[in-house]
Amino acid sequence: MTISITMPRRSRAQLGAVDVHLARDGHPVLRGVDLAVTPGSRLGVVGENGRGKSTLLHVLAGRLEPDSGTVRRFGSFGIAEQEMTVAEGRTVGDLVDIELAHVRAALRALDESTAALADERPGAADAYADALEIAEQLDAWDADRRVDTALEALGAVTDRSRPLAEMSVGQRYRVRLAALLGAEHDFLLLDEPTNHLDASGLDYLTERLQQTRSGVVLVSHDRALLTDVATSILDLNPSRDGRPRLYGGGYAGFRTGREAEYARWVSEYAREQAERARLESDLESAQDRLVTGWRPEKGTGKHQRATRAPALVQSVHRRQEALDDHAVAVPVPPLQFSMPALGAEADGIDPDTPLVRVEDVMVRGRLDRPVDLAVLAGSRLVITGPNGAGKSTLLAVLAGEVEPTAGTRESDPVVRIGRLAQESPAPSAAQVQQVYDAHVGELIVAGLVPDQGAVDLDELGLFTERDLGKRVRDLSMGQQRRLDLAMVLAARPHVLLLDEPTNHLSITLVDELTDALGATDAAVAVATHDRQMRRDIAHWPHLVLGSAPKECTRKGPKP
Structure with missing residues (x-):
């Protein structure tokens, strides 16, 4: 059978x-x-x-x-x-x-x-x-x-x-x-x-x-x-x-191996570029000698000039050939996120004074239980609670974007607060670089950032040169999310408020962002359902909405 x-x-x-x-x-x-x-x-x-x-x-x-x-x-x-297709019946x-x-x-x-x-x-x-x-x-x-x-x-x-x-x-x-x-x-x-x-x-x-x-x-x-x-x-x-x-070695082995691979890649690329720069410099020097450096002093015989000129020409040719033979074999390494310098202490703000404080705040229909919270320089906070508990609303109140219907909010006007919302705004028809530059211009005009203090988009490692010329509406959801993050960081905020920051981002960028949040001198408050991010920041203080009020205290030494 x-x-x-x-x-x-x-x-x-x-x-x-x-x-x-x-x-x-x-x-x-x-x-x-x-x-x-x-x-x-x-x-x-x-x-x-x-x-x-x-x-x-x-x-x-x-x-x-x-x-x-x-x-x-x-x-x-x-x-x-x-x-998944479904057959009739x-x-x-x-x-x-x-x-x-x-x-x-x-x-x-x-x-x-x-x-x-x-x-x-x-x-x-x-x-x-x-x-x-x-x-x-x-x-x-x-x-x-x-x-x-x-x-x-x-x-x-x-x-x-x-x-x-x-x-x-x-x-x-x-x-x-x-x-x-x-x-x-x-x-x-x-x-x-x-x-x-x-x-x-x-x-x-x-x-x-x-x-x-x-x-x-x-x-x-x-x-x-x-x-x-x-x-x-x-x-x-x-x-x-x-x-x-x-x-x-599982996911941990992947992260360790990928970081080592990236470091080797960057090192090899840098060596290749340095060698090419050396060859270009040698060629330029040989060309300069050919134009001026071989001319002998007055009284030197013509036969000496005739002897030296071909040697210099040959030197130029050899260096040109060496440069032509040196094809850069190592491709440009991929982007890597780089968190800009942030932090209130660097701007002379008193580290013991809350950057933003809310007392007994409520928002009718959205944040129904009172919350007390003081955010100090360099502090960390994870905001948790079931859907509808008011996590996003609390972040918006802290940012000064939503007025509480009860309670008070206090923050010094010099404190810069950046909030990353859950979803991207309607995409623009303008190019990425244009949208970012316009945003920076608005920050400068509003006095929210010094003329030379804004973050340059290319220093963040979020976009390739080619991507900067794309229209925002032509970007993927993940790329639009990268632009959202860049615009939050543009003013070098003292307080970062992040609402589901891993939405639509790649695994690599999420890992890099998580590491950067742990190292930055800015105060950081995060609301997320991402299970791995919650594991990675499990040692941060937690505020569970619907529970007893808590205070976000200044963090201790970086882990």
Whole structure:
């Protein structure tokens, strides 16, 4: 008896790629990808938008052929893509059956072999033994219970007769994810699986991925999930030689390795540039000598002048050839965020006087319980609380942008406060540099920043030279968020108020920003749901809205 579907291979399962290249419309998407995944290992895949993360999953699943290189696949696969089409009339139960097709087939094969064994057909004993082994490997009898448990834990629809077309996108995604988690495939290929999950769903997904026997390839921007789940990280972002980098040691190993790789890249690029500058200087000196330096003093014979001139010409030619041969092989390193110098103490503000203080402030319908808060120079604060508790409103009150309906707010006019809102304003048709320069001009006219005191946009490391000429409305959401951050930092604020600062930003920039917030001399208050950022700043003082009033005190030594 033969089972005609792909069954899990467990310890013998293999998934690997060797030197995989793929281009679309003449543009390289994947360049030299090498990886190996075995059951039980968990590979995180990271990279900026457009770096080929989803494309790589399609290649690994066999849905897309690479232009060159090889992919090895042996075993069963379950894939959760970001996009999900729904066939007419399909139900929750249909979607579960699709993901459990191999389980259903194994149980049918066991039933058929059992009947053959009862009829004493030739070869029935061996067929029964094979079918029983497969069913036991899959724990096939428990598959539907596993799916039901996952549906409940992820907050998905449990009614298997419910038509998918009547459900929201998030509900359909959760059903599919629950079915995948219950299917016991050899490999799970997951593209941003945290989309549409709440806190309890995230906890359940994390636990299941940590415990699964499947090999996992996880594309995600969720740093907490990568930290908790990934055993290695494949970075598709630009590298010195253009090829992806594979880092062991989980997400922590990736961060350490990436920083070391970047430092080497910057060092090599600087050496290349220095060598080219030296060659250019040598050429310029040789050219100067050719024009003036070879002329002998009066009385020198013509034959001496004739002898020296060709030697200088040859020197110029040699130096020109050396410069032409010195092609800069190291590409320009990627951008790295650089926090400008901030802080009230540098501007002579009394460090023991609150930069901003609120007492018993309330905003009707938005901040319904009174809050007392004093923000001192260099202090740190995490503002937490459920949705609707007034976190964003409190930040706006501290910034002086919302008037409280009760209580008082005090701040010295010389104190500069910058607030990053949750979402970007409507994008402008003007270019990035023009929008930023106009903002700085307004700050100067308003007397909020000295004429020479504003931050130059190019010193922040947020935009390439090419991006500065783009219209704001043509930027990605992440790039618009970078511009928002730049404009908050432009006036060198003494107090930074950040509302969900990781929204739309890349993993790399979020890590760099988090490190910078810990080191800056400015006072910082953050409201965020980002699980990894909350872990990274867990040692900061916390203000839980809805609890007893607290004061944000001056911070101690930097960790």
